[in-house]
Amino acid sequence: MSGKFNIDDLIKLSSFEVSASEKAGYEKEIDDFLKYAEIINSADCNDLTPSAHPTESSAKLRMDNQVEWDDLERILINAPVRDKSAYLVPPQKARPGEEKESASTAIIAGSHDEYEAVIGLEVHAHLKTKSKLFCSCPTEFGSEPNHNTCPVCNGHPGVLPVLNHEAVRMAILSGLALNCKINKKSVFARKNYFYPDLPKGYQISQFEEPICSGGFVEIDDNGKPLAIKLNRIHMEEDAGKMVHVGAPGIWGSKASAVDFNRTSVPLIEIVTEPDIKCAKHAKDYVIMLRSVLVQLGICDGNLEEGSLRCDANISIRKVGETKLGTKTEVKNMNSFKAIEKAIEFEIERQIVLKKTGKAIIQETRLWDENSQKTFSMRSKEESHDYRYFPDPDLLPIILDEDYIEELKEFVPEYPLKKKYTYMNIYNLSEEQSLLLINNSAFTAYFDKLVSIYKDHKNASNWFFNELISYTNDLKDIHISPENFVEFLGKIDSDEISGKIAKEVLKKSFETKRALVEIIEKDGYKQITDEKELKKMIDDVISANPAQVAEYKGGKEKLFSFFVGEMMKKTKGKANPAIVNTLLKNGLTS
Ligand SMILES: [Zn+2]
Structure with a gap:
């Protein structure tokens, strides 16, 4: 019997490493199996009657009769209309069953x-x-x-x-x-x-x-x-x-x-x-x-x-x-x-x-x-x-355990925990928090931003109201969180006003140029030179004698008119605090 197969060939085919005792075990197992198969194959079953769980022969073989399936009509109710051997599919207003459904879903009053x-x-x-x-x-x-x-x-x-x-x-x-x-x-x-x-x-x-x-x-x-x-x-x-x-x-x-x-x-x-x-x-x-x-x-x-x-x-x-x-x-x-x-x-x-x-x-x-x-x-x-x-x-x-372990480090913080952090630590609204946790590039950008810029409220205002109003793609954005923090710093130190900053940001998205470069090269820096501003204020005062007289006569509301004139003159770049002080002095002297 064992002459019918060669255990060494089998082992070679399987490319398993097999010890001598394993080899002997396999050889015996296969040999037993083949002997059993031989007995089954040569068994004479012609006179046997089923002893248990007999199967009706009609379940295995059926006569060659045609019977139409009872459910066919029901299934074909929704089928296209047939024209000889072709199908016609007239446009239907609604899916079948709609009428029936809406009648049965009438609202029932009560709890x-x-x-x-x-x-x-x-x-x-x-x-x-x-x-x-x-x-x-x-x-x-x-x-x-x-x-x-x-x-x-x-x-x-x-x-x-x-x-x-x-x-x-x-x-x-x-x-x-x-x-x-x-x-x-x-x-x-x-x-x-x-x-x-x-x-x-x-x-x-x-x-x-x-x-x-x-x-x-x-x-x-x-x-x-x-x-x-x-x-x-x-x-x-x-x-x-x-x-x-x-x-x-x-x-x-x-x-x-x-x-x-x-x-x-x-x-x-x-x-x-x-x-x-x-x-x-x-x-x-x-x-x-x-x-x-x-x-x-x-x-x-x-x-x-x-x-x-x-x-x-x-x-x-x-x-x-x-x-x-x-x-x-x-x-x-x-x-x-x-x-x-x-x-x-x-x-x-x-x-x-x-x-x-x-x-x-x-x-x-x-x-x-x-x-x-x-x-x-x-x-x-x-x-x-x-x-x-x-x-x-x-x-x-x-899978092996080591591989699963290796992958654990790629699992980020659970978003619900993050959502609570955003709401409780950074005082974001639920809507803003959800916006962040549903976009990995948003999360990465915002997390970096608040880690290097301490005024979280200001950071989130600029992030949600300005930055992401220009783009949803923070992965390939030309402004890094570091660039953005530098830009926010310029507002904080009064180098540019908030209004100018918004203009700079817009220009940066239009031209893909760096924020700081735009501020410095395109003349967006605030004018803080007192001498320069004083000279311009003198010009404004002497150009509007009637308003000056009214102001001096008690119409203090006109102060904002002069501020407006100064901003017009400087295209919004005058430092507001310095302008206020200098104007007050100029108008009362
Ligand atoms: Zn394929």
């Missing part, structure tokens, strides 16, 4: 306090890698359709996926920043379904063994941190994008095209436990999560472009009950505000259904921004419907 909502969120985040998850195609948004594609991401026969190291690094970073357990072993699985934007017929995702488990995201709850529990973070590839001709969606479009540029772009999916109680918390959760991902530099967090997508699983139950109610999944929420509005709407819709004795159906619903309502899209699948199984083309990801 809904007896019900509570249970919300879980699934957030898909595009990772900012240069290439796709399993091939080297570019991931850029907005390229020519189908130009960022290759046989691997298009699922041609005979190709094999090769995992992108950077995507794994980014997924681990997200887990570290969100307090997850990083799993030493994770496995890619195939999620099987049909849709035209999925060329392989399955999506490579992670199912039973995701890269990160557990964790939490802290949000602000009236000044105190509140932890939203996470279930997992897993890696997966994105699908392609359908483009519908002549309509925003498939309904009413004349034809649909598919763009595979997005196919296999790396994603992480961050899944919460059903741990969120209201729409506001759901919105705050996504804001905080986005901030973490953006600060990590692994996602650009653009909800409108879809680099961050949020789906909400929503159910309601009577207060005090522990069993979860039937849930609906709401998709298509493209802004923070939409997340809050859609969840509020859906909770209300479910409560109304419950109160009017109607059933809540487990389904996927789309948020419609125009009507501010959710609409039924399809019945919701269960995960077992996708027939997940480990992808035989990919090895498990095995």
